[in-house]
Amino acid sequence: MPAKPELTRIENDKRTIDPDFDFRDIAQRPFEDITTNEIGMFKWSGVYHQLQKGFFMIRLRLPGGVMTADQLRRAGELANEFGQGLLCITTRQTLQFHWIRKEDIYKVIEAMEATGVSSKNACGDVSRNVVTCEMQGVCPHEVGDVGDILHMVADDPEILDEQRNLPRKHKISVAGCGRACGQTLMNCQGWYPVLRAGQDGVDERGWRFHAGGGLGARPYMGKLIFGWVPEDLVLAVVQASTEAFRRLGNRRVRAYARLKIVVDELGAKGYGDVVLGIMRERNIAGLERLEQSDHSADVGESYLQGQRIIRQRQEGFNTLRIMIERSEFTGDEALRFADWATTYGNGTIMFTNRQNLQIRFVPDAQVAAAVAAIHADGYRMDGHEQLPDSVACVGTTMCNLAVSDTPNTYRAIMEELGNDAKLAEVIGPLRINMNGCPNSCAQHWIADIGLRGLRKREDVGSEDGFSIYAGGSLAEAGHIAQYVCDVVSVDVVPAIRRMLDAYLDNRRDADEVFGAWVRRIGGADVADLIGAEPVAADSEPENKRNLNLKQAFDEVVREAVTA
Amino acid sequence: MIASLTELTDKASELIADGRNDEAIDVLRSAGPPDHPEQCVLLSRAYFQRGDERGDVYSSQYFAQRALEMGAERPLLHAIIAVGAFRKGRYHDAVGAFSQFATERSGGATTYLYALALMHIGDRENAQQWIRRALDEDPDNRLYRDARDRIEKRATNGSEADIPHVPPTGNMYASVIEQLRLTDDDDIDAPYTFNAVSKLRGHGMAAKDFHWLDVNIPCQQACPAGTNIPEYLASIYKGDYDRAYRINLWDNVFPAVLGRVCSRPCESECRHGWEDLGDPVAICFSKRSAADFKSEARVILDKLYPDSGKSVAVIGAGVAGLAAARNLALLGHGVTVYEMHAHPGGMMNQGIPIFRLPRDYIDREIDQIRALGVDIICNTRIGKDIAFASLQANHDAVVMAAGTLRPNIIDLPGKDLTGIRHGLDFLLEANDTDAADVGENVIVIGGGFTAMDCARTALRLGAETVRMHEPGTPRIRVAYRRSQDEMLVTPGEVEELNHEGIPMDFMVSPVCYLGDDDGRVTGMRLIRTRLGEPDASGRRRPIEIPGSEFEIPADTVLLATGQFPETSWIGGPSAESLVGDDQWLVSGAAATTAVAGVFAAGDFATGALTLIDAIAHGKQCARDVDHFLTGEVRLIDVARVEDAGGPGRIREMDYVPLQPMPMIPLEERSLKAEVESGFTESLAVDETQRCYLCHYKYEIDPDKCIYCDWCIKAKPRPDCIVKVSSLNYDDAGRITGFNRAGESEDTYLIYINQEDCIRCNACVEACPVDCISVQKVSLRTATPDGTLCGYSD
Numbered sequence A: 001m002p003a004k005p006e007l008t009r010i011e012n013d014k015r016t017i018d019p020d021f022d023f024r025d026i027a028q029r030p031f032e033d034i035t036t037n038e039i040g041m042f043k044w045s046g047v048y049h050q051l052q053k054g055f056f057m058i059r060l061r062l063p064g065g066v067m068t069a070d071q072l073r074r075a076g077e078l079a080n081e082f083g084q085g086l087l088c089i090t091t092r093q094t095l096q097f098h099w100i101r102k103e104d105i106y107k108v109i110e111a112m113e114a115t116g117v118s119s120k121n122a123c124g125d126v127s128r129n130v131v132t133c134e135m136q137g138v139c140p141h142e143v144g145d146v147g148d149i150l151h152m153v154a155d156d157p158e159i160l161d162e163q164r165n166l167p168r169k170h171k172i173s174v175a176g177c178g179r180a181c182g183q184t185l186m187n188c189q190g191w192y193p194v195l196r197a198g199q200d201g202v203d204e205r206g207w208r209f210h211a212g213g214g215l216g217a218r219p220y221m222g223k224l225i226f227g228w229v230p231e232d233l234v235l236a237v238v239q240a241s242t243e244a245f246r247r248l249g250n251r252r253v254r255a256y257a258r259l260k261i262v263v264d265e266l267g268a269k270g271y272g273d274v275v276l277g278i279m280r281e282r283n284i285a286g287l288e289r290l291e292q293s294d295h296s297a298d299v300g301e302s303y304l305q306g307q308r309i310i311r312q313r314q315e316g317f318n319t320l321r322i323m324i325e326r327s328e329f330t331g332d333e334a335l336r337f338a339d340w341a342t343t344y345g346n347g348t349i350m351f352t353n354r355q356n357l358q359i360r361f362v363p364d365a366q367v368a369a370a371v372a373a374i375h376a377d378g379y380r381m382d383g384h385e386q387l388p389d390s391v392a393c394v395g396t397t398m399c400n401l402a403v404s405d406t407p408n409t410y411r412a413i414m415e416e417l418g419n420d421a422k423l424a425e426v427i428g429p430l431r432i433n434m435n436g437c438p439n440s441c442a443q444h445w446i447a448d449i450g451l452r453g454l455r456k457r458e459d460v461g462s463e464d465g466f467s468i469y470a471g472g473s474l475a476e477a478g479h480i481a482q483y484v485c486d487v488v489s490v491d492v493v494p495a496i497r498r499m500l501d502a503y504l505d506n507r508r509d510a511d512e513v514f515g516a517w518v519r520r521i522g523g524a525d526v527a528d529l530i531g532a533e534p535v536a537a538d539s540e541p542e543n544k545r546n547l548n549l550k551q552a553f554d555e556v557v558r559e560a561v562t563a
Numbered sequence B: 001m002i003a004s005l006t007e008l009t010d011k012a013s014e015l016i017a018d019g020r021n022d023e024a025i026d027v028l029r030s031a032g033p034p035d036h037p038e039q040c041v042l043l044s045r046a047y048f049q050r051g052d053e054r055g056d057v058y059s060s061q062y063f064a065q066r067a068l069e070m071g072a073e074r075p076l077l078h079a080i081i082a083v084g085a086f087r088k089g090r091y092h093d094a095v096g097a098f099s100q101f102a103t104e105r106s107g108g109a110t111t112y113l114y115a116l117a118l119m120h121i122g123d124r125e126n127a128q129q130w131i132r133r134a135l136d137e138d139p140d141n142r143l144y145r146d147a148r149d150r151i152e153k154r155a156t157n158g159s160e161a162d163i164p165h166v167p168p169t170g171n172m173y174a175s176v177i178e179q180l181r182l183t184d185d186d187d188i189d190a191p192y193t194f195n196a197v198s199k200l201r202g203h204g205m206a207a208k209d210f211h212w213l214d215v216n217i218p219c220q221q222a223c224p225a226g227t228n229i230p231e232y233l234a235s236i237y238k239g240d241y242d243r244a245y246r247i248n249l250w251d252n253v254f255p256a257v258l259g260r261v262c263s264r265p266c267e268s269e270c271r272h273g274w275e276d277l278g279d280p281v282a283i284c285f286s287k288r289s290a291a292d293f294k295s296e297a298r299v300i301l302d303k304l305y306p307d308s309g310k311s312v313a314v315i316g317a318g319v320a321g322l323a324a325a326r327n328l329a330l331l332g333h334g335v336t337v338y339e340m341h342a343h344p345g346g347m348m349n350q351g352i353p354i355f356r357l358p359r360d361y362i363d364r365e366i367d368q369i370r371a372l373g374v375d376i377i378c379n380t381r382i383g384k385d386i387a388f389a390s391l392q393a394n395h396d397a398v399v400m401a402a403g404t405l406r407p408n409i410i411d412l413p414g415k416d417l418t419g420i421r422h423g424l425d426f427l428l429e430a431n432d433t434d435a436a437d438v439g440e441n442v443i444v445i446g447g448g449f450t451a452m453d454c455a456r457t458a459l460r461l462g463a464e465t466v467r468m469h470e471p472g473t474p475r476i477r478v479a480y481r482r483s484q485d486e487m488l489v490t491p492g493e494v495e496e497l498n499h500e501g502i503p504m505d506f507m508v509s510p511v512c513y514l515g516d517d518d519g520r521v522t523g524m525r526l527i528r529t530r531l532g533e534p535d536a537s538g539r540r541r542p543i544e545i546p547g548s549e550f551e552i553p554a555d556t557v558l559l560a561t562g563q564f565p566e567t568s569w570i571g572g573p574s575a576e577s578l579v580g581d582d583q584w585l586v587s588g589a590a591a592t593t594a595v596a597g598v599f600a601a602g603d604f605a606t607g608a609l610t611l612i613d614a615i616a617h618g619k620q621c622a623r624d625v626d627h628f629l630t631g632e633v634r635l636i637d638v639a640r641v642e643d644a645g646g647p648g649r650i651r652e653m654d655y656v657p658l659q660p661m662p663m664i665p666l667e668e669r670s671l672k673a674e675v676e677s678g679f680t681e682s683l684a685v686d687e688t689q690r691c692y693l694c695h696y697k698y699e700i701d702p703d704k705c706i707y708c709d710w711c712i713k714a715k716p717r718p719d720c721i722v723k724v725s726s727l728n729y730d731d732a733g734r735i736t737g738f739n740r741a742g743e744s745e746d747t748y749l750i751y752i753n754q755e756d757c758i759r760c761n762a763c764v765e766a767c768p769v770d771c772i773s774v775q776k777v778s779l780r781t782a783t784p785d786g787t788l789c790g791y792s793d
């Protein structure tokens, strides 16, 4: 008999290790006695072992990205006390702590829980933090208010407590309308509401259900599965689709374990049939009201195009968009933001998928004062969805998957391009996202310019660099960024400059934004436009300096110690 | 807290001084969240010392920065930040940090790096000053002098980062290799010297290609006939017994025979038997199942060339002669085989007992050769019935494949007693007549194939004809001069001997025969030996131990002490040129001899070896004869490179244990009952799935690889994927080794070291950019126009 596949280690762990750890007990146990399998399962509680042995990251679960000022204050205090004063906004609209010692994990988790924020299911093979669009709750375009649906999905006991052994992570987005701000097409399940005329002439709200989006190393855009899901069936579809993933996902090879692979293999119709089958199995009534779709997804352009202050649909109130450099802020800053939210707004803060934050419900009369305070403390509100709003993953600093040093490149881009207000103005919307590795933590596949870490083989050895992609977008049926070229890290900025110059020289007119231009001419032509010039002669051997200079490096530090 | 903190930092400082960085970090962390400047200073230092691992550089910088924020002020912190910034090419930051601590009295390394950083930001004047300070301290330092020269040459304006060197991107959409592969061409040269084989697709014939086959498919390399083992095992696994049989038929001519009695040199080399990988695959028994379960009763190969009109005489219908005959027939020549025995087959049926090799199988496989037009004339002894010279006169070429029929007589006192006979005669008699008188007690001298078969045959004859032995006392024993490790027999035979209750005396040497007054042998005197130093051949000669003599009774003594080629029958004018004084061929083991048109094949040329050696030699002989007859090379070896999906295995197959061969119970064993009953179809699947399929080649496309290391994280073997700084080549372009990269900057290639690869596919599944190709590389025979011989892909 041919040998049968056995459970992989992680699949076995998922069946045998209870993911709800008692972190007080963990605090007591010697580090050596905690198995790597157990540490792996910490993720189900939002706890991730850092690259630096013995230090942990804790990620919170924050459905819809909104936090109260009190919660943020507490997070700031905890960061100061236990986590090097560091907080980080994630692309899934939540916060994470770093540098937490094993002994302090429970302190952070319990203290946050006391404020009503849990870290359960923030990581692991579960449905992750349910995201929404940045303006959900206040957006003039929102179709009604989708907050109830969002929380119903996020807090559903089946999703939260029962479906904790999925083949891999599972991501759900519930957007306020059919525009791209909600990232509908890059989530495993992407939902947005639509209106249509009901029987009694009153508009009825229903939902479009998309599935199978996902970035990672192999990006897929979500497909439209159901063109119409009556609101009362949304939860049942969410549950059935999650169950479909549980059953059909590939549990042998993690790279292929995501829902995107299942949907890609079955096609939209096939996947819809599977979901319907499960709903039938569950005796869900009213399936005839559900409409499968054979159209491709159709998402509008994002509403967010560089606004600093957005007038809310709530008359007289405003949302202030504050840019957070490289997604990190300190515990002290957290206290400051919390103060602003209470002083100027209604005491809530929204974290965005470009890793910035919003102060909401600032009355018209308070806007000037709030803006003045924000600027006085050195934060910028301009440049959103433009050059200064670049997104970078943690890269080689914290992540053991990284190939290239994204923070370093981020800084280079910011210093050389990000502060050039004139440039930003002529270029217009330009989202640069960069990843240190082929994963897509910083979502390079859907950016106007996406960088992905690599090493480039040289005549001798190899050098840290990036592949450049361009023209990604989540609008229409979605566009995965196209490959342009590979460059070593020091050439990233010159290469981007050339791309921007080429864009300005070649765009149809000022209305053709960068992304549209790339999509029109294609990545190959962009490469030709920027790669025409010969390689500069003086390519410095210094980047292999670490080979020749390793000793000198150590020596410098030794000299400094004895000095 | 502060007191204990001091204790901890003291402890950590000590550990750091000892280079025990991880322990230092653990100690520092145990003091509480690192919120004290001293803790951060030491963490920074520890991470710095820890090295280049991802995260370390960052952590050292991070904690240095934290320490500064917390008010610690120390040159060390700035130094760590300066070095970190320098390493990342952030020279402005580096200069800033150096300026915080470097002074005129700083050490050479500090002033030197400071100078370099200044150079990079275009501040030549200051750079010159600082490098001068470094040189003051160490005027002969080569690094410092180089730096000085570079600073002198350097333009004064602009920093490094302003010089763009974006590479031309014309060919970046698909890598060089991908572009080549995209073409329809079925013959594509590999573009890089570091490619594992010389072709991306097609027939490789470079030295590196055959080298690849040798080191990567160890079983095939060990098989003298070069049998395409992985491919036939894969076919058996898929249930395609016909194809598996054809592969074997082409490569080794007698699959059903070899599937039973091959000496299996392949198995001892099998990758699955390497350290930590379990037991070798049962290659031989699997081969047998292909023969057992194939659907076609008779498989006749297609001829490769039309009739040549030439005729070849082959002397001896053993495996060597028959293998040569078959291939000559395939090449279009007329072949007549002369055999002195009544049946063709040589030692297959004259020596090997029926209980190991039922005769039907021999007949059927010989029949397949006859069907190609090979004429086998039995009962005709060359040198007696037909003169050697007349063969030479009537044929275009003659192949001598007469085996080794001259017994090695050991010259001991009493050798003329009755009851002492040569093992080969005994076996021939037993095989031909199913009977032979052995008496009650039998001693077999020797430790090779013949000895094993003599003992097991004698046991069976005794059981059937004598039936009088006293229970409990061994009637048959085998005496051998060397140790068990040094026996040249089929694996498992010694175990079978034990199982059948035949004891072996190892490390004993015969002294003399003992006899009675009637001139019959009654026993033997033997002496114990120990092993001396290894001789030139690497084998250790036995040395007698004085005073250790002992006697055993015997009615029959069977001598299995080896045999040599019998050359005396070669008469006529050629004999003198062909045969030396020692009665061996003067041409040694070669297939060509001292006389044009006369060739030698098998044991006759090489001395007594094994079936598969003889077959391989016969095949080679056929090529030499063909070259003689046609003046052309009409068969070539190629390394066929073809695209393939994955091998279609799962990792669990690697953990399936070796399947034992089913055997008939002792009480059913007889002269004719085959002992090994063969795998069932399901056992054949169980076993063949174990094969790693070493002919699959995993190779990274270096232009697509982004060096993310994901494959390295997924790999199951210590060295199957390595980061290399360079590869080693020999003059013929063969890849002979690799040099590991030290730091990441040093990494030139992420390299699949195929020798250590167990073809598990894990890297392919892990690679995010799909840059690992899987191809099949097979040793195939082809005609010069590239047509493959023997079996389809």
Ligand SMILES: Cc1cc2nc3c(=O)[nH]c(=O)nc-3n(C[C@H](O)[C@H](O)[C@H](O)COP(=O)(O)OP(=O)(O)OC[C@H]3O[C@@H](n4cnc5c(N)ncnc54)[C@H](O)[C@@H]3O)c2cc1C
Pocket (backbone or CB within 6 Å): B261, B262, B263, B315, B316, B317, B318, B319, B320, B321, B338, B339, B340, B341, B344, B345, B346, B347, B348, B351, B352, B380, B381, B382, B383, B401, B402, B403, B404, B405, B424, B427, B449, B450, B453, B490, B569, B601, B602, B603, B604, B608, B609, B610, B611, B612, B614
């Ligand atoms: C008892 C025994 C058991 C063995 N068991 C194994 C085993 O299990 N596995 C293994 O791999 N090897 C085994 N061997 C070795 C193997 O049989 C030989 O290596 C192999 O048969 C050699 O093949 P060959 O064609 O060169 O010679 P042979 O098989 O010896 O054939 C030579 C042929 O030439 C004929 N001949 C000789 N002189 C003349 C002449 N003048 N005119 C016409 N015909 C002539 C002979 O009759 C014979 O048929 C065994 C050998 C013996 C003796």
Ligand code: SF4
Pocket (backbone or CB within 6 Å): A133, A134, A135, A136, A139, A140, A141, A142, A143, A175, A176, A177, A178, A179, A180, A181, A182, A302, A303, A304
């Ligand atoms: S326009 Fe964007 S932010 Fe507003 S509701 Fe629609 S998706 Fe949400």
Ligand code: SF4
Pocket (backbone or CB within 6 Å): A393, A394, A395, A396, A399, A400, A401, A402, A403, A435, A436, A437, A438, A439, A440, A441, A442
């Ligand atoms: S994108 Fe890659 S390098 Fe960056 S954080 Fe994610 S996994 Fe790490």
Ligand code: SF4
Pocket (backbone or CB within 6 Å): B217, B218, B219, B220, B229, B230, B233, B269, B270, B271, B272, B281, B283, B690, B691, B692, B693, B694, B695
């Ligand atoms: S694993 Fe298979 S191919 Fe590899 S050496 Fe063993 S039998 Fe040969």
Ligand code: SF4
Pocket (backbone or CB within 6 Å): B698, B714, B715, B716, B717, B720, B721, B752, B753, B756, B757, B758, B759, B760, B761, B762, B763, B764
């Ligand atoms: S297939 Fe890849 S991972 Fe598996 S052993 Fe070979 S090189 Fe290693």
Ligand code: SF4
Pocket (backbone or CB within 6 Å): B700, B704, B705, B706, B707, B708, B709, B710, B711, B712, B750, B766, B767, B768, B769, B770, B771, B772
């Ligand atoms: S996984 Fe692929 S890209 Fe990454 S190092 Fe291995 S071969 Fe290269």
